[in-house]
Amino acid sequence: MIEVEDISKTYTRGEHGIVQALKSVSFRIAPGEFAAIRGASGSGKSTLLNILGCLDLPTAGSYRLDGEDVARYSDKQLARLRNAKIGFIFQSFNLLPRTTALENVEVPMVYGQGAVDRKRALGALDRVGLGGRASHFASELSGGEQQRVAVARALINSPALILADEPTGNLDLNAGREVMGLLSDLNHEGRTVLLVTHDDAVAAYASREILLRDGGVISDQTRVADMVEGVR
Amino acid sequence: MKPAKLLFQALRSLRRYRLRTSLMMLGIVVGIASLAVLSSVGEATKRETMQRFKNMLGTFDAIIIRPGGGRTRGMPTLVNVPPTLRFDDATAIATELPEIKAIAEVQNAFDIDVKYRDRNSAPAIFGVSPNWLTLRSEEVADGAFFDADQNASLARVAVIGPDVRNQMFGGEDPLGKTIRIADVPFEVIGLLKSRGAGPAGASLDNVVLIPINTASRRLFNRDFLTMLIAQVKNPERSSEATAAVAGLLRRRHRIQPPALDDFTITNPSATMAQVSRAGSTLTKILTGVSIMALLIGGIVIMGLMSIAVSERRKEIGVRRSVGAARPDVVLQFLFEAVFVSLAGGIAGVIIGWGGMQLVTRLQKLPPILIWQPFAAAIVLSLAVGVVFGLYPAWRASRVDPIQALRS
Numbered sequence: 330m331i332e333v334e335d336i337s338k339t340y341t342r343g344e345h346g347i348v349q350a351l352k353s354v355s356f357r358i359a360p361g362e363f364a365a366i367r368g369a370s371g372s373g374k375s376t377l378l379n380i381l382g383c384l385d386l387p388t389a390g391s392y393r394l395d396g397e398d399v400a401r402y403s404d405k406q407l408a409r410l411r412n413a414k415i416g417f418i419f420q421s422f423n424l425l426p427r428t429t430a431l432e433n434v435e436v437p438m439v440y441g442q443g444a445v446d447r448k449r450a451l452g453a454l455d456r457v458g459l460g461g462r463a464s465h466f467a468s469e470l471s472g473g474e475q476q477r478v479a480v481a482r483a484l485i486n487s488p489a490l491i492l493a494d495e496p497t498g499n500l501d502l503n504a505g506r507e508v509m510g511l512l513s514d515l516n517h518e519g520r521t522v523l524l525v526t527h528d529d530a531v532a533a534y535a536s537r538e539i540l541l542r543d544g545g546v547i548s549d550q551t552r553v554a555d556m557v558e559g560v561r
Numbered sequence: 562m563k564p565a566k567l568l569f570q571a572l573r574s575l576r577r578y579r580l581r582t583s584l585m586m587l588g589i590v591v592g593i594a595s596l597a598v599l600s601s602v603g604e605a606t607k608r609e610t611m612q613r614f615k616n617m618l619g620t621f622d623a624i625i626i627r628p629g630g631g632r633t634r635g636m637p638t639l640v641n642v643p644p645t646l647r648f649d650d651a652t653a654i655a656t657e658l659p660e661i662k663a664i665a666e667v668q669n670a671f672d673i674d675v676k677y678r679d680r681n682s683a684p685a686i687f688g689v690s691p692n693w694l695t696l697r698s699e700e701v702a703d704g705a706f707f708d709a710d711q712n713a714s715l716a717r718v719a720v721i722g723p724d725v726r727n728q729m730f731g732g733e734d735p736l737g738k739t740i741r742i743a744d745v746p747f748e749v750i751g752l753l754k755s756r757g758a759g760p761a762g763a764s765l766d767n768v769v770l771i772p773i774n775t776a777s778r779r780l781f782n783r784d785f786l787t788m789l790i791a792q793v794k795n796p797e798r799s800s801e802a803t804a805a806v807a808g809l810l811r812r813r814h815r816i817q818p819p820a821l822d823d824f825t826i827t828n829p830s831a832t833m834a835q836v837s838r839a840g841s842t843l844t845k846i847l848t849g850v851s852i853m854a855l856l857i858g859g860i861v862i863m864g865l866m867s868i869a870v871s872e873r874r875k876e877i878g879v880r881r882s883v884g885a886a887r888p889d890v891v892l893q894f895l896f897e898a899v900f901v902s903l904a905g906g907i908a909g910v911i912i913g914w915g916g917m918q919l920v921t922r923l924q925k926l927p928p929i930l931i932w933q934p935f936a937a938a939i940v941l942s943l944a945v946g947v948v949f950g951l952y953p954a955w956r957a958s959r960v961d962p963i964q965a966l967r968s
Contacts, residue, residue, distance in 0.1 A: 379963050384882060405886045412884020423879045423966060427577040439566045440884035482883070 330490060330521045331358040331381060336390035338376050338544075350376040352544040353390065358523065358537075360489070363516040365524045365532040368541035374525050375494065377541065381523065382415055382492045383407045395489060412440045416483030418512075420495035422475040424467040430454060430478045431463040437486050453481040457511060473504025480511050484520075491515055491522045497531050509534050567889060571896035578869070585865050585898075586905040588858030589945065593909025593938045596851030598916040600934040603847040605921055607840025610760065614829075614836050617759040622796035623696055624803050625827040626654075626789040626810070636685075637787045639670045644785035645823045648777075650813060651789050658809060660793055660802035665690040665697075666773045667788035668781055675769060676741040677729040684725045684767045686742060688776020696792050704736045704751035712772035715779055720751035724767040740769075745780055747771060796830065803828050855941060858905070859949035862898055866953035870894070870960070877957055878965030887958040894957045898950020899943065906942025910935045 338351040350373045358364055368374045379385040380392060383399055384407075391400050395414060399407065411417075424433045434450040454460050457477040459470075467475055476496060483491055493512060497505035513534055516522045526532050540548040575582045627637050628646035648666060655664040668688040675682050691709050694700065707718050719740060726735050735749045747769075756765040777783060793802040803826050810824050870877070877890060885893075914935065 375967075382882070384962050384966075405888070408881070408884050408886035408889070411882060417882045419966060423875060423882075425876050425879060428573075432573065436570075436880065437883040439570055440563075440880070440886075440889060444562070445566055445569075486884075 330360040330362070330395060331356075331523075332391075332393040333357070333381075334391045336377075336380065336387040336392060338373075338380065338385070339388050350544055351380075351387070354541075354544070354546055355390075356539060356546060356549060358521060360521055361516070361519050362537060363513070363522045363524075363535045364537040364539060365526055365535035366539045366541060367525075367527055367532055369527070371543075372541040373544040374541050376544075378492060378494055378523075378525050381490075382417060383410045408440065412437060413486060414488050414490055416486070416488040416491045418476070418479050418483050418491065418493040418496045420498040422467075422472070422479050422499070424475055424478055424482075426467060429464050429466055430459060430470065430474075430481075433467065433478055434481045434485055437482060441486055450481075450485060453485045454478070456484070457481045471504070472500050473507055476500060476504065476508050477511065480508065480515075484515060489521060491520055492525075493522065494525045495527075496524070497526070497528065505531070563889070564892060567893045568896050568900075571893050571900060574873075574893075575897055575900060581865055581869060582901060585862045585901045586908065588861035589855070589902050589905030589942055590858075590909040590912065592851060592855030592858040592945075593906045593942050594913040594916060595854050596848065596941070597910055597913025597934050597938050598920060599847035599851050600844060600937075601913075601917045601931045602920050602924070603840075603844035604931055604934070605917075606924075607837070607844060610836055610840055611833065613758055613760045613762075614833060616756045616765055622799070623790050623792045623829065624799060624806065625829070626791060626806060627825045627827070628785065628787070628823065629825060630821045630823050636669075636671075639668060639781055639783055639787055642785070642787050643823065644783070645814065646786045646789065648784065648786065650810060651786065653813060654789070654791055654806055654809060658802070658805050660795070660798070660805050661791045662794045663692055663696060663792045665693050665790040666786050667790065668773060668776045668783060669787050670781065673743050674741075675725070675729070676744075677738065680729045682725060682728045684722065684769050686776070686780070687768055687770045688773040688781070689770055690773050693770065693790075696790050699756065700754045701751045702754040704749075706751050706770075707772050712774050715775045716772060717745065717747045717775060717779065718750045718772065719747040720753060720770040721749055722753045722766040722768040723755045724764055725769055726752055728767075742769065742771070743780060799828050799830050852941075855945060859902070859945040862902060862946070863949040863952060866894065866898055866950060867956060870953050870957045873957075874960050874965040877960045878962040881960075881962035882966060890958040890960075891954045894954035895947070895950045898954065899946035902942045902946025902950070903939070906939050906945075909942070910938050913938070 334355050335353045336351055336355070337349065337353055340348045340350060342348050354377065366374050366377060376385070380387050383394070386400060391398055394410065397410070399410065402410070425436065431447070431450055431454065434453050435445050435447065438445045438450070451460065451463060454463050457480050459474060459477055459481065462470060462474065467478070470478065491512065496508055496512065500508065509531060512522050524531065524535055532538055537551045539546055626646065628642045629637070651664050651666045654661055666689070670686050672683055673686050675684060691707055691712050694706050701720065706720055707716065711718055719742070721735060729740070730738070735752060738749050739746050740749060753766070759765050771780070791806060793799050807822065807826055811822065814823055816823065880890065
């Protein structure tokens with residue numbers, strides 16, 4: 330699903346010179362995997378997630394997503410990939426303000442092929458248990474509910490890859506568990522889920538843990554399946 | 562397909578931010594409404610002015626010759642003109658110049674008492690040639706005009722304007738009645754058709770016309786004229802006819818250079834062209850002012866949209882993350898600007914049309930139906946939306962989704 334080879338990313342930050350956010354990072358993630366990327370802030374995990382999410386391009390190295398080498402993709406091609414293959418979930422939910430839950434879920438369909446299918450959007454909301462809140466505005470929903478709307482939005486175009494950036498960071502324990510339960514379900518359906526977190530309990534949902542420090546991978550461990558069951 | 566979906570998203574955003582949408586619209590509404598009102602009022606004023614000049618001058622294929630050089634103030638009358646323009650001048654112009662088809666002699670005066678029984682009034686008295694009606698393209702509403710025989714025999718007959726009829730006869734039929742002009746009795750034989758108002762807005766109907774010879778010998782006792790109206794053969798060459806008349810009169814009056822003319826010739830078609838130009842200038846100025854207002858409306862849209870782009874960075878980031886390419890973002894914001902501007906334009910046209918009706922009524926202009934300024938206003942508002950929406954839309958597409966989503 331994801332093949333990353335020798336990826337580097339450098340930023341030019343005004344007079345402070347060059348900041349190297351990623352230093353030749355390499356790993357592969359197979360289809361259907363549930364992986365967590367961990368690391369302290371500044372370790373480069375957000376930069377990595379942006380590159381994996383096709384929002385950013387690496388300075389060097391190659392990134393193949395589902396067999397497509399995206400390193401030299403145009404803005405339009407990257408947008409098409411994000412629309413069809415990737416579902417984003419953010420720490421701060423990022424729902425559109427003054428917009429109903431249903432309309433939020435419909436947004437990815439605007440940029441895809443075909444018409445905006447309201448029934449499909451309602452189905453996605455049902456799926457996350459919010460079918461009854463379709464006409465509520467984001468501001469009328471609790472944090473957990475907002476994040477579930479965001480999950481529905483992420484899966485509306487049936488992407489193969491779900492990218493979640495600290496999905497429980499702004500949620501209480503129960504709401505966090507609900508959201509993580511949804512992500513596990515999506516993984517069990519065969520979708521690849523990639524998670525960025527520094528919470529052990531959240532990382533424990535994943536079967537693999539990639540640890541970053543100073544822009545490089547320092548460990549990459551796959552857990553045994555029954556261990557995961559035990560933590561849960 | 563996709564543009565339709567983006568348009569729908571644009572309309573949703575406009576509905577979401579109602580206050581901003583109405584503020585953006587306001588500038589365009591004001592601009593377009595003033596454009597519609599002012600340009601059509603300008604046009605209506607021009608048409609009305611042209612009409613009044615036409616009322617006063619009669620036909621455009623006639624030139625008017627007045628005694629006295631330089632500019633004369635107001636209407637010439639027997640008491641304020643020099644006695645230089647003579648009957649034989651008229652005969653000479655008519656017989657010697659091939660450019661001239663016909664000529665009418667005129668003597669006129671104001672402040673002459675006209676009486677019918679116990680009623681009196683003071684209309685303008687015009688002694689005119691019998692060909693007056695044809696030369697001025699005027700008509701008689703009732704009765705008849707005097708003919709050459711009546712002029713030659715110094716008949717005491719009069720044709721009166723509608724105002725005079727109204728003032729002195731009321732509902733009575735004036736034909737066959739005797740009026741006394743400065744105590745000389747005249748028989749009313751005809752009633753003129755109304756000519757409406759002149760350039761200054763005064764009525765042109767308060768007149769009494771009598772044969773020129775009768776006027777000269779029985780009423781005024783003057784052998785000079787206040788005006789000659791010469792019909793030219795070829796109206797397109799009226800300036801050459803004007804020059805020919807001037808040359809003949811200078812010869813007859815023995816005027817040598819550098820002495821100036823002792824007469825003034827007015828060429829109505831030239832005057833009309835001048836009036837028309839002045840009217841067009843007025844329309845242009847008014848239109849210019851409104852276009853300024855419209856531009857300000859466009860700048861308001863641009864400003865508010867730019868602020869909106871900053872405020873909606875997160876939305877833009879989300880849209881980009883779920884698959885919006887830069888052109889999709891441009892299109893959505895452009896649709897928002899164009900829709901606002903077009904809707905404002907349509908509202909402005911409706912308000913402007915109402916305003917125009919009001920102004921024409923208050924200014925007593927004739928009701929007119931001019932659609933061009935309104936069509937132009939719609940097209941213009943569309944253009945303003947595109948022009949002033951492009952920059953904020955472009956800025957929206959340059960928002961970095963990574964930065965926007967992090968904040």
